Amino acid sequence: MDFQPRAEFLTKSLHRADAWVDHFRRQEFPVLASSAEALEQLRANEDDVDAHLIGQTFANDPLMTLKVLIHASNLNRERRTADAETLTSAVVLMGITPFFNLLGPQPTLEDWLAGDSEALDGVDAVLGRAERASRFALGFAAHRMDPDADILHQAALLHDFAELLLWCHAPALAKTIRIHQKFDPGLRSKVAQQQVLGVDLMSLQKDLIRAWHLPAVFGHLLDERDPQDPQDRCVYLATRAARHSMLGWDNAGLPDDLTDIGALLNLGPIPTLRLLHDLAGDPLARGPDTTM
Template sequence: MDPIATPPSFVTQALRDLDAWVRHFRDAEIPVLGSTADALEAMRANEDDVDANLIGEMVADDPLMTLKVLAYASTHRPPRLITDVETVTAAVVMMGISPFFGNFGRQPAIEDWLGDQPEALEGVGEVLRRAHRAAQFALSFAVHRMDHDAAVIYEATLLHDFAEMLLWCHAPTLALKMRSAQKADPTLRSHAVQQQVLNIQLFDLQQALMRAWALPELLIRITDDRHARHPSVQNVMLAVRLARHSAESWDNPAIPDDITALAQLLNLSEPATLQFVRDIES
């Protein structure tokens, strides 16, 4: 990894309202995993041997690079293209290999971006690892259900908490303040502490940014927990809940309720469902 060219300017005080936060993040630089930045450069050096599937697979484990590619593709979609570009692979196909590398130069790495903020680096790392586990769960659930939108469900789960990731990267002091408040008072609800510290709720910011970037309608809908009765949304929600509740161990008292709900979605018995999710990580 190389040091970032321009040190980031962090937000240290809550912005006025949702519009102000959207304006800030809409055009902000987004750092990616160092491994993604390095892999991108390795592919750039061998561009003739690279195709859209290889790039899609490389990006698939990195929520922030996924977000960058989809946002760019959605805001630079040619007028002749009627359908939404719903996956990274489809976005690269739309752009072409050489234009993709032209549009995405050397990427800033999170590890450099937060190099002098070790607690924030740890914080965003936790969210990224949880997102990756949740996406793996979600993909397995979708494949079991034979959902034709499995690839979009995977990406929707990967991006489910991207606003929290952006907050760690751009406002680490505020993100740490929220984490400290919840550690001091475990009964404090996330939406309450977000409103108190940020003047907004991260869900609202996330939905507003997805609209501002014109992300695919299916992706926006699947990540909207308010549509919880839709099977694809349930797929995402349960994967996110299970990844969160099992992050430390499988002894979390909330997990039995997750398994009960998941058993209904997958049409399996509860013992079979528990075995199914445990096998995903084996």
């Protein structure tokens, strides 16, 4: 049986950036089923829960992370002296009991898109890329002994959150973008998005960061342009390498990734490649001559 879209799913483009921002701001969105289940388990043991445990529990769910940051960013905003830049610090700002009060039982992504296997595959691809990019960013930051490693990990995890929201609220349009790129492999994602949506997702993402009053740090950490600041570059190269290596290690873009990551980390090509394999959970077989 063909998938019948929910009445609330968008099937036609809103065309203007401000209309997309307004729509996303007014909509609920789901989290991973594993996160929804873990939230209820933590709720049942609230007296034994702290912010660090909550941060660890949801560290790999970009949708849950985004939801918590949105709640925290709009809490006592006029009186705050600092932003919560990580999920853990957001929970500290909110307090444990208010956290559970603000986040009741959550809708799950799996139920939200139930019956639409193509949409589930699409969102799974974005989630897999996000998780991989966050591992790369954390590994690069650890190698550089960056004190903001947690923020860089989270920025890489959230790098494509607008695409996740599109799959949740307008799966038909997300599929159309994929079809355009499938039939025109040279078509850039930004151009395909503008053709279908009237706006590219990275620009929309920046508008949402401002509209939700998310920490300003994410505005530049999520920039797609080739940055020179080491922290921005850490996230940029992590997401680029994740995108190029998702389907294998023979992508034509990977040699440039290795060169740029090696320059950032002061590593030679082979140690850089080995590091990427290790961070991806796919260790590179060691040959007799692999030191540089």
